[in-house]
Each structure stands twice: as C-alpha cells, then as structure tokens.
Amino acid sequence: MINAERLPRRVIVIGASAGGMMPLIDLCAAIPADIPAAVAVVVHLHPLHESRLGSIMALHSAVKVVQTTEPRRMERGTVYVAPPDMHMQIVGDWIRFDRGPKAHYTRPAVDPLFTSAAKEYGSAVVGVLLSGRGQDGVAGLVAVKECGGISLVQDPAEAEFPSMPQSAMERDHVDAVLPAARLPAILMRLAEGAAIDDAGR
Numbered sequence: 474m475i476n477a478e479r480l481p482r483r484v485i486v487i488g489a490s491a492g493g494m495m496p497l498i499d500l501c502a503a504i505p506a507d508i509p510a511a512v513a514v515v516v517h518l519h520p521l522h523e524s525r526l527g528s529i530m531a532l533h534s535a536v537k538v539v540q541t542t543e544p545r546r547m548e549r550g551t552v553y554v555a556p557p558d559m560h561m562q563i564v565g566d567w568i569r570f571d572r573g574p575k576a577h578y579t580r581p582a583v584d585p586l587f588t589s590a591a592k593e594y595g596s597a598v599v600g601v602l603l604s605g606r607g608q609d610g611v612a613g614l615v616a617v618k619e620c621g622g623i624s625l626v627q628d629p630a631e632a633e634f635p636s637m638p639q640s641a642m643e644r645d646h647v648d649a650v651l652p653a654a655r656l657p658a659i660l661m662r663l664a665e666g667a668a669i670d671d672a673g674r
Contacts, residue, residue: 481666482599486590488583490517490605492633496653503657506535510664511547518557527554555581562589577609587613596621603627605637615645
C-alpha cells in the first residue's frame with residue numbers, strides 16, 4: 474500500500490553503494506539549505522582508507538555537511554555522513570556511531586541506519602535507496618515503510634548498479650521509483666508535509 478499521509482517528514486535517510494556516489498553528491502548539492510529535515514547518509518566505504526566524502530559533498534552543497542565519529546544531536550538542514558568502518562544509527566535525536574558486527578559484509582551498512590530511524594521516528598522518516606550491489610538497505614527500507622514512513626528508490630533503469638533498488642522493489646511495494654535528478658525537490662516537499670502523491674507534482 475502506498476503511503477498517502479500528509480505530515481512533515483523530519484528525518485531523511487539515504488543509502489548508496491557502487492555507482493551511488495555521484496547521484497548522492499548531485500542530490501545533496503540540490504537540496505535547499507532550508508530543508509526542514511535532518512539527512513543521514515551511509516555509503517559503503519573502504520574501512521582502511523580515509524574518506525573525503527563529507528568534504529567533497531560540502532563543497533557542492535548548500536546544506537551543512539558533517540562527517541565525524543563523535544555523537545551529534547540532529548539538526549535540520551544538516552547532512553550527516555557515516556565515516557569508514559563505523560555503523561551510523563539514530564538514537565532519540567542523536568546520531569551515534571559504533572563498530573558493531575558487519576551487515577551484508579560491510580561497515581558502515583545501510584540497514585542499521587534505516588532500521589534505527591524507523592524505530593525512533595516512524596512515519597516522520599523518508600528512506601532513499603540509490604545505486605548499489607547486493608541487498609543492503611532493503612530490509613531497512615521495508616522497516617521504514619512498515620513503521621509508516623516513505624520509501625523511495627532510484628530508478629534501476631538509470632542506476633549504474635541496479636541490484637539494491639531493484640531488490641527493494643521486489644521485496645516490498647516502494648512508494649516511488651524515481652530518477653535521481655527528481656529526488657531533491659520531492660524530498661523537500663515531503664519534509665514540508667506533502668503526501669507522496671502530491672510531492673512529485
């Protein structure tokens with residue numbers, strides 16, 4: 474069933490893997506600085522290499538971008554990027570990090586972020602799954618939807634590696650399948666309280 478409820482979606486969680494880096498950077502570059510939501514991002518990163526993803530995103534984004542290993546209280550208009558070799562989770566109104574067991578052979582993984590957001594914020598969450606191999610993020614996106622949130626995936630037809638969004642579509646009825654270029658405007662409207670049916674208009 475498609476979620477048609479109208480209410481502000483204050484937490485946006487985004488997951489990406491192979492082929493998802495450029496769509497993610499472009500997405501965050503187009504998000505308005507005054508978006509009334511906090512955005513948390515997990516990309517599969519090599520555990521032994523320093524990540525410059527946060528600084529690269531900050532160069533192109535109007536929103537504030539934070540990549541750290543220290544707990545942070547969530548703020549609207551801010552993008553939080555998971556660091557290498559640490560899961561990122563939402564606990565209350567805090568972003569927290571840990572070196573828990575790998576999920577889908579990776580750390581950070583998308584599922585811990587998505588499932589924690591769904592548990593804490595329920596219908597106020599939007600989950601977005603971009604290009605990637607495997608099925609990380611699929612169970613998390615299902616959890617977002619089961620808790621009343623909105624589930625979005627990048628159109629597999631344009632994704633460089635379509636298996637993550639495609640697997641989500643096969644596992645559950647996602648709310649929308651979209652080209653990455655349409656996501657920023659739709660996320661802004663969802664954060665402001667539009668229903669998914671109205672957000673794309």
